[in-house]
Amino acid sequence: MYKxxxxxxxxxxxxxxxxxxxxxxxxxxxxxxxxxxxEISEYLKLPENHIYGVLTFYSMYxxxxxxxxxxxxxxxxxxxxxxxxxxxxxxxxxxxxxxxETTKDGVFTLELCACLGVCGNAPVMMINDDVYGxxxxxxxEDIIEKIRGRN
Amino acid sequence: xxxxxxxxxxxxxxxxxxxxxxxxxxxKIVVGMGTSGxxxxxxxxxxxxxxxxxxxxxxxxxxxxxxxxxLSSMEPVVxxxxxxxxxxxxxxxxxxxxxxxxxxxxxxxxxxSDYVVxxxx
Amino acid sequence: MSLKHIDLLICCGSGCISAGALKIKxxxxxxxxxxxxxxxxxxIETGCMGPCDxxxxxxxxxxxxxxxxVTPDDVEEIVTEHFIKGRPVxxxxxxxxxxxxSAQKDVPFYQKQIKVALENCGYINPESxxxxxxxxxxxxxxxxxxxxxxxxxxxxxxxxxxxxxxxxGFPTHIKWQMVHDKKDDEKYxxxxxxxxxxxAFMDRSxxxxxxxxxxEGMMIAAYAxxxxxxxxxxxxxxxxxIKRIKTAISQAKELGLMGDNIFDTDFCFDAEVxxxxxAFVCGEETALIHSIEGERGNPxxxxxxxxxxxxxxxxxxxxxxxxxxxxxxxxxxGAKWFASMGTEKSPGTKVFALTxxxxxxxxxxxxxxxxxxxxxxxxxxGMIGDHKFKAVQLGGPSGGCLTVEHLDxxxxxxxxxxxxxxxxxxxxxxxxxxxxxVNVARFFMEFCVEESCGKCSPCRIGxxxxxxxxxxxTNGHGREGDIEELQRLGESIxxxxxxxxxxxxxxxxxxxxxxxxxxxxxxxxxxxxATKVCNDLMHYDIDKDRCIGCSLCARNCPVDCxxxxxxxxxxxxxxDCIKCGNCFDVCPxxxxxxxxxxxxxxxxxxxxxxxxxxxxEDL
Numbered sequence: 039m040y041k042x043x044x045x046x047x048x049x050x051x052x053x054x055x056x057x058x059x060x061x062x063x064x065x066x067x068x069x070x071x072x073x074x075x076x077e078i079s080e081y082l083k084l085p086e087n088h089i090y091g092v093l094t095f096y097s098m099y100x101x102x103x104x105x106x107x108x109x110x111x112x113x114x115x116x117x118x119x120x121x122x123x124x125x126x127x128x129x130x131x132x133x134x135x136x137x138x139e140t141t142k143d144g145v146f147t148l149e150l151c152a153c154l155g156v157c158g159n160a161p162v163m164m165i166n167d168d169v170y171g172x173x174x175x176x177x178x179e180d181i182i183e184k185i186r187g188r189n
Numbered sequence: 190x191x192x193x194x195x196x197x198x199x200x201x202x203x204x205x206x207x208x209x210x211x212x213x214x215x216x217k218i219v220v221g222m223g224t225s226g227x228x229x230x231x232x233x234x235x236x237x238x239x240x241x242x243x244x245x246x247x248x249x250x251x252x253x254x255x256x257x258x259x260l261s262s263m264e265p266v267v268x269x270x271x272x273x274x275x276x277x278x279x280x281x282x283x284x285x286x287x288x289x290x291x292x293x294x295x296x297x298x299x300x301x302s303d304y305v306v307x308x309x310x
Numbered sequence: 311m312s313l314k315h316i317d318l319l320i321c322c323g324s325g326c327i328s329a330g331a332l333k334i335k336x337x338x339x340x341x342x343x344x345x346x347x348x349x350x351x352x353x354i355e356t357g358c359m360g361p362c363d364x365x366x367x368x369x370x371x372x373x374x375x376x377x378x379x380v381t382p383d384d385v386e387e388i389v390t391e392h393f394i395k396g397r398p399v400x401x402x403x404x405x406x407x408x409x410x411x412s413a414q415k416d417v418p419f420y421q422k423q424i425k426v427a428l429e430n431c432g433y434i435n436p437e438s439x440x441x442x443x444x445x446x447x448x449x450x451x452x453x454x455x456x457x458x459x460x461x462x463x464x465x466x467x468x469x470x471x472x473x474x475x476x477x478x479g480f481p482t483h484i485k486w487q488m489v490h491d492k493k494d495d496e497k498y499x500x501x502x503x504x505x506x507x508x509x510a511f512m513d514r515s516x517x518x519x520x521x522x523x524x525x526e527g528m529m530i531a532a533y534a535x536x537x538x539x540x541x542x543x544x545x546x547x548x549x550x551x552i553k554r555i556k557t558a559i560s561q562a563k564e565l566g567l568m569g570d571n572i573f574d575t576d577f578c579f580d581a582e583v584x585x586x587x588x589a590f591v592c593g594e595e596t597a598l599i600h601s602i603e604g605e606r607g608n609p610x611x612x613x614x615x616x617x618x619x620x621x622x623x624x625x626x627x628x629x630x631x632x633x634x635x636x637x638x639x640x641x642x643x644g645a646k647w648f649a650s651m652g653t654e655k656s657p658g659t660k661v662f663a664l665t666x667x668x669x670x671x672x673x674x675x676x677x678x679x680x681x682x683x684x685x686x687x688x689x690x691x692g693m694i695g696d697h698k699f700k701a702v703q704l705g706g707p708s709g710g711c712l713t714v715e716h717l718d719x720x721x722x723x724x725x726x727x728x729x730x731x732x733x734x735x736x737x738x739x740x741x742x743x744x745x746x747x748v749n750v751a752r753f754f755m756e757f758c759v760e761e762s763c764g765k766c767s768p769c770r771i772g773x774x775x776x777x778x779x780x781x782x783x784t785n786g787h788g789r790e791g792d793i794e795e796l797q798r799l800g801e802s803i804x805x806x807x808x809x810x811x812x813x814x815x816x817x818x819x820x821x822x823x824x825x826x827x828x829x830x831x832x833x834x835x836x837x838x839x840a841t842k843v844c845n846d847l848m849h850y851d852i853d854k855d856r857c858i859g860c861s862l863c864a865r866n867c868p869v870d871c872x873x874x875x876x877x878x879x880x881x882x883x884x885x886d887c888i889k890c891g892n893c894f895d896v897c898p899x900x901x902x903x904x905x906x907x908x909x910x911x912x913x914x915x916x917x918x919x920x921x922x923x924x925x926x927e928d929l
Binding site for chain 1: 328361585590607666761
């Protein structure tokens with residue numbers, strides 16, 4: 039099943055990052071499984087250990103299953119100065135999980151991430167590809183509620 | 190596209206679409222769109238200006254609008270602002286008068302004095 | 311035939327999108343349809359207009375009216391009043407000190423700015439090649455290819471004095487010359503869009519707002535050094551920037567501005583987009599090159615420089631997004647014009663991202679040499695509320711902080727370096743008097759520890775050691791000699807690390823020690839954080855005179871450390887308190903104070919504990 043994605047790219051080592059991105063993005067649980075690594079390894083003729091080396095180097099890849107929606111709260115200084123720790127506390131209580139964990143219903147995974155470059159509207163978080171800025175505790179509650187409703 | 194002349198051609202056409210954002214404007218037409226102006230048909234007047242200008246392909250003329258001009262008795266009121274010349278204000282405009290102003294004033298450069306209600310600032 | 315008489319430019323930079331710009335755009339389409347005025351208004355999505363704090367913002371042409379903080383509910387009024395009746399909506403304009411600023415050009419935020427790299431950002435539709443061409447786009451490329459030899463191009467850049475805008479300030483022409491002089495069948499040019507510095511978002515904004523400019527700049531560079539292939543390396547956190555640059559590439563190819571024999575010359579060029587996957591260190595050029603090759607993004611020692619041995623071992627130039635953004639304009643307006651701005655050693659302009667406790671957060675471009683005071687107080691509008699300016703962190707986690715006494719320093723590469731800070735990529739994090747500098751330094755250190763790739767030990771182990779010391783200072787276990795220990799570690803790490811990350815990571819700590827040593831000393835000796843930010847070095851206390859004995863605090867305490875009664879009033883048992891602040895928030899009569907310093911009970915308790923530990927160790 040991962041082969042279909044692999045063949046979209048030329049079998050060169052420099053396409054590894056692209057392939058990993060697409061496999062992770064299209065997987066319902068947003069992660070890269072051991073099977074996927076095996077198939078990539080065969081396709082690119084690279085040892086699995088090289089792929090794991092790359093996979094674990096970059097923070098955006100996950101080797102464990104994650105939720106449907108990935109919440110990535112920015113943990114950089116401009117957001118910190120504007121109170122991102124309060125937002126984190128709120129998210130933890132709302133979701134009942136810690137950083138790096140997935141809710142029991144599999145709807146959300148809570149993660150921290152590096153600067154999202156929307157510092158003018160700090161604190162910010164990204165849920166999947168959407169950025170939410172000028173966060174307050176009430177606003178976070180609203181956003182989570184809405185996404186929960188959709189799932 | 191092979192030459193700088195080709196690029197220039199594309200640029201000139203594209204600049205036409207950017208005209209509203211302050212490009213190469215020779216004449217600015219300002220239509221007074223206060224409540225009384227609209228009541229007296231200012232929207233029709235503006236529409237006619239836009240149509241006439243588009244039909245004649247006058248790329249250096251800009252139509253814009255403003256609020257009440259304080260000349261209620263002469264609405265709809267239109268200003269024609271041409272660089273280096275005093276402002277001309279036309280009053281009691283209607284679509285037919287607009288057509289005449291476009292031909293006479295904008296194309297041929299002759300002020301239609303019959304419709305003028307004020308000049309200068 | 312067009313009846314359009316209004317251009318509505320809606321800022322769709324990431325900041326405004328996060329504030330709801332796309333919903334507003336949808337609403338405009340709906341409302342215009344309801345009023346049958348769809349054919350009268352052009353709705354254009356632009357890149358970042360700059361003042362993110364006012365977001366969502368928009369500009370209405372031909373008048374150039376600037377609206378801020380627009381909500382979907384305001385759209386009806388803008389359409390009926392402004393678009394249909396010609397009466398701009400005053401309440402949505404910027405109002406300051408009883409003055410209303412209707413036109414964009416009058417807004418104080420824009421007054422001291424001179425836009426070169428940001429020239430088209432927020433003015434044109436970034437997904438329209440035609441609009442870029444209308445502003446003079448690709449004319450520089452045509453001129454360069456048809457009229458100039460590669461060496462002339464490099465000479466022109468040399469004359470302009472352009473220096474790398476990514477941080478180091480390395481003269482751009484030297485890099486180009488090195489690659490130009492190498493004889494090789496393949497050479498590469500890379501655009502570094504791995505903008506990882508927290509608090510910097512200029513590269514994202516330019517890529518999103520004016521992608522063709524960067525592409526044109528890259529192609530001029532490629533021609534100058536004889537490369538025919540380019541890569542845009544953009545971090546995966548910037549999906550919109552990736553999309554826009556991909557669109558730009560395909561548009562340019564379609565029109566024949568990219569591909570074979572561009573402008574009927576021998577110059578052929580192709581470019582691809584590569585993305586990162588979340589690694590700060592990949593902003594370092596050798597790490598970035600390894601990442602493009604499909605490897606872990608570990609840096610390698612220089613020399614050899616990428617100009618000699620870069621991507622796949624071939625001569626390679628890596629330039630930052632903003633650097634490329636300056637290039638087309640240098641050729642259109644001339645090196646002399648460019649060099650006339652800024653200072654002698656740092657010519658031109660620089661884009662800064664203003665963030666933190668400042669009123670006008672956002673993206674600005676000012677001539678080099680503009681003072682911090684002008685940048686923060688004139689362009690940035692000063693501090694939020696009645697707060698006082700305390701410090702500004704320039705250059706992100708690699709830079710250093712500056713204080714009130716440096717406000718009249720001109721912002722250029724040399725002046726900042728002399729004062730222990732650096733230009734970096736242009737992030738300006740402004741802090742008010744409520745910020746604890748030790749805590750901020752600890753925070754930056756934590757960031758660098760997490761982002762260290764682990765390849766060289768000074769950075770991997772040394773930074774971790776510094777963080778341990780900072781942790782102990784901020785949680786009340788600081789010791790005499792810790793400040794000196796931090797300085798000693800910092801200086802060795804700067805000298806010994808392999809790449810820029812480790813070499814600059816100690817800067818925030820060293821600069822805060824230099825300018826705020828008293829705060830470190832108070833943390834260590836007095837066990838007190840004056841700003842009450844460090845949890846262990848502050849405490850809450852109930853004032854019995856004000857307490858009404860309502861028990862609300864006790865009922866809201868998650869660790870049951872508040873007890874008392876209506877008669878006796880309530881008391882916090884300091885040793886058990888976790889400083890969650892619930893009691894402080896819920897007290898109806900504000901009888902609870904937040905006080906600096908560790909409570910004496912806790913000090914006593916801790917010394918008891920350590921005595922016990924010592925006794926155990928003695929056994």
